[in-house]
Amino acid sequence: MSKKVRIGNITIGGGERIAVQSMATFKTSSEKALTQAVALYRAGCDILRFSVTDFEDAKAFGKIKKSVNIPLCADIHFDCRLAVAAVKGGADKIRINPGNVGSENGIKEIAAAVKAAGIPVRVGSNGGSIEKEFLDKYGKNEIALAESALKEVALLEKYGVYDIVVSVKASSPALTVKAYEYVAKKTDYPLHIGVTEAGTEYNGVIKNAVAIGTLLFRGIGDTIRVSLSADPLREIKAAKAILSAVGKESYGAEVIACPTCGRCEWDCMAFAEKTERFLDGVRKPLKVAVMGCVVNGPGEARDADIGIAGGKDCCMIFVKGEPYKKVKKEDAEAEFFAELKKCIP
Ligand code: SF4
Numbered sequence: 001m002s003k004k005v006r007i008g009n010i011t012i013g014g015g016e017r018i019a020v021q022s023m024a025t026f027k028t029s030s031e032k033a034l035t036q037a038v039a040l041y042r043a044g045c046d047i048l049r050f051s052v053t054d055f056e057d058a059k060a061f062g063k064i065k066k067s068v069n070i071p072l073c074a075d076i077h078f079d080c081r082l083a084v085a086a087v088k089g090g091a092d093k094i095r096i097n098p099g100n101v102g103s104e105n106g107i108k109e110i111a112a113a114v115k116a117a118g119i120p121v122r123v124g125s126n127g128g129s130i131e132k133e134f135l136d137k138y139g140k141n142e143i144a145l146a147e148s149a150l151k152e153v154a155l156l157e158k159y160g161v162y163d164i165v166v167s168v169k170a171s172s173p174a175l176t177v178k179a180y181e182y183v184a185k186k187t188d189y190p191l192h193i194g195v196t197e198a199g200t201e202y203n204g205v206i207k208n209a210v211a212i213g214t215l216l217f218r219g220i221g222d223t224i225r226v227s228l229s230a231d232p233l234r235e236i237k238a239a240k241a242i243l244s245a246v247g248k249e250s251y252g253a254e255v256i257a258c259p260t261c262g263r264c265e266w267d268c269m270a271f272a273e274k275t276e277r278f279l280d281g282v283r284k285p286l287k288v289a290v291m292g293c294v295v296n297g298p299g300e301a302r303d304a305d306i307g308i309a310g311g312k313d314c315c316m317i318f319v320k321g322e323p324y325k326k327v328k329k330e331d332a333e334a335e336f337f338a339e340l341k342k343c344i345p
Helices: 031-043 055-059 061-065 080-089 104-117 132-138 142-158 173-186 201-217 232-246 268-279 329-343
Strands: 005-007 010-012 019-023 047-051 072-076 093-096 121-126 164-169 223-225 253-257 286-291 306-310 314-319 322-328
Touching: 005 164, 019 232, 031 047, 031 061, 031 232, 055 061, 055 080, 061 072, 061 080, 072 080, 080 093, 080 104, 093 104, 104 142, 121 142, 132 142, 142 164, 142 173, 164 173, 173 201, 201 232, 223 232, 253 268, 268 286, 268 306, 268 329, 306 329, 314 329, 322 329
Parallel strands: 019 047, 019 223, 047 072, 072 093, 093 121, 121 164, 253 286, 286 306
Antiparallel strands: 005 010, 306 314, 314 322
8 A cells, every 4th residue: 555645635645535636737827827726626626736937936826725725736847946936835745857857956955845844746757758867778668767756756765755756657558557567566655647648638538547547446546637638627527537437436426328229219419418518517426327218228227326218209217227207308308407406416
């Protein structure tokens, strides 16, 4: 089991709930970043990261923290002075990349700042920026990716930092999985898992789901980020869907729907999508089924809390697989959504 690490008002590792992370896409000191942070917080983001590109960004954490009640992580590339400034500015965690953090002196400075503030550091190694020493020694593989991170971890420990989170991401799910399996054998620090540069939403979600799902099924991973070239709100939605699919815990309402077949006599797919939109953001665990036919639908979706199955002229609302109410097709949406409203707070 991994070690527990406290980040602001949450704890990750040691069997704690898997935390969902995302990253703001606007300049940290901008109003847009603040607005985005609030939206991500409301959507259920547990830890939110911001790039720190200058001292204005480093100072912005305090202001953002007044609007959101989740830990904020400062993402540092190249300049250790910005890490120190971000800690002073109110960041709850610092992320450094071993491939570009620079000298041992820089690490020493960061270590002194985080120890004084009592905040953790994520050592985040990426396939695209592995330290040259390890690339030369191993080539671009899981060992280079993981050892690059582990060297930085050892340096932080040398300067007295033991609240550490590790990530070893690649853009290939296969390399990502191998790197995390390797690093999980070498350290008991909690692991932040995900695929980096995964791509646009469709492909990116698939790559992340494959890697994150595989790792979580193997008991590896304490916090996840589904990196996507898309609105970060989509990352939160995807992360929750992956965690629900893995069965870690229910991350809110879930719609199950049949693929339909020749027995289907209504627009089941459109209805399922509408239902998903209706339930978007509902945190209460609720399994809702939208099924193509009354003959097989209710039975096949017996494990759903509530569901609807379409017929030629009418639809059947069912509860735990048992018929509850027959409604006219044209009233189906209003009737079903009224029943759903009764189930959610
Ligand atoms: S529930 Fe009915 S429509 Fe849907 S796949 Fe099964 S048999 Fe076909």
